[in-house]
Amino acid sequence: MAHSTPLGDIVRAHRRTAGWSQERLAEESGLSVGTVRNIEQRGHARLETLSKVAAAFGLTTTELFASGAPLPVGEDSQNRQLLAHFRQALMPPVGIGPEPLTDPGEPEALPVVRRRIEDANQLYYAHRYDSAARMLPGLLRSAEAALVAAGDGEDRQEAVLVRADALFLAGKYLTQVRQYDLAYQAHTASIRLGRESGNMLTAATGVIGLCWLLLRQDRFDECEHLAATTAEAIEPKLSTASRGQLAAWGELHLRVAAAAIRNNRPDEAKEARRMAATAAAAIGVEHTDHRSHFACFGPVTAELKVVEDLALAGDHRAVLRRADDGLLSQSAMRKIGKPAENDYNRHRLDVAQAHVKLGSTQDAMDELVRIRTTAGEWIKHQPMARYIMEDILRTRKRTLTKEMREMAAYLDAHA
Structure with missing residues (x-):
């Protein structure tokens, strides 16, 4: 008798309600019978x-999610030790009295803390994650000390924004390395400080980071709703808005679309992509200004996400047709500007996946090698890269090359 699992039970129940066999579900979903059987078992x-x-049943993806006891967690003392300073900075002990139980230390001048945030941001975008991890906890404590020491008026306003920016950067880094509970603490604190300061751009930037975290956790309904309501609240006047305001508004619509397309809501995704394209067109170039808006946003970034939708829909030929054409061509990017490296590398993973699905394992390997060469630490934190490598291992008909074996070991991929 098949072992019962929450997800398997839900899929099996929907299949039986529809009156379908496993073969019929495989046909309707475009999957193999073996895959359907594997899901249920x-x-x-x-x-x-x-x-x-979910699409075969006419459901959103989240309607198939099931609650259940989590799988046993193995011993993870190394990560506990590596993250101890982050936890001290983000999750200090709280007592029954009003006084804080930890001393934030001597405050530094706000311009010094601001420069340290910019240095840490450069480390993050250079994929120097070890260096960023060593720097960020102390930076969070410095920003907290500066806020505690700030008086009223402009000094406090700037201290609040500095602390919010430090928290946002920490949340972004922690999301990247999949430490989601810590990342949630950082992002929500950043949003609250943005609200406290009355700086809606800072608060909205924190929401953008939190939406990315929700996407990573497959919390699509919450992500779409949060991004949509925030975009509505900060909707700019296109003729007078700053580039930072337009970028934040456009980024929020990218988050709406990303959640909707993953949740089998293509109409909502299409409309959100249209709104993001409107913001991108109003800016006209790829905009990066980490003092006003932490992400890079513009026409190229918006186009990358359109191609990502094609990849999620399984239209791999269209992915390859558009991957280096139009706004994504090298000539266009020389004119308009390049997107953030992380966004571009994520796009190239879509390209690598398309090559695998269409049988071109060596072309997929070429993409993985290029990404590893330019962003080795980044690719190690991408499950999609591991999935692609596992597909290469399963579908490669000839003997694996040395390069393939080394990449499999690097990504911890197994056939």
């Missing part, structure tokens, strides 16, 4: 696979 699947099953 083992109770897990990649998100893209689960989305196809």
Whole structure:
């Protein structure tokens, strides 16, 4: 008798309600019978696979999610030790009295703390994650000390914004390395400080970071709603808005679209992509200004996300057709500007996946090698890269090359 799992039970119940056999579900979803059987028996699947099953039933993806006891967690003393300073900075002990139980230390001048935030941001974008991890906890404590020491008026206003920016950067880094509970603490604190200061751009930037975290956790309904309501609240007048305001508004619509497309809501995703394209067109170039808006946003970034939708829909030929064409061509990027490296590398993973699905394993390997060469630490934190490598291992008909074996070991990928 098949082992019962929460996800398997839900899929099986929907299939039986529809009066379908496993073969019929496989046909309707475009999956193999073996994949359907594996979902029902083992109770897990990649998100893209689960989305196809949900679409076959006419459901959103999240309607197939099931609650259940989490899988046993192995001993993880190394990560506990590596993250101890982050926890001290973000999650200090709280007692029954009003006084804080930890001393933030001597405050530094706000311009000094601001420069340290900019230095840490450069480390993050250079994929120097070890260096960023060593710097960020102390930076968070310095920003807290500066806020505690600030008086009223402009000094306090600037201290609040400095602390919010430090928290946002920490949240972004922690989301990247998949330390989600810590990242949530950082982002929500950043949003609250933005609200306290009355700086809606700072608060909205924190929301953008939190939405990315929600996407990473497959919390699509919450992500879409949070991004949409925030975009509505800060909607700028296109003729007078600053580039930072337009970028934040456009980024929020990218988050709406990303959540909607993953949740089998293509109409909502299409409309959100249209709004993001409107903001990008109003800016006209790729805009990066970490003092006003931490992300890079513009026409190229918006186009990358359109191609990502094609990848999620399984239209791999269209991905390859558009990957280096139009706004994504090298000539266009020389004119308009390049997107953030992380966004571009995520796009190239879509390209690598398309090559694998269409049988071009060596082309996929070329993409993985290029990304590893330019962003080795980044790619190690991308499950999609591991999935692509595992697909290469399964589908490669000839003997694996040395390069493939080394990449599999680097990504901890197994056939």
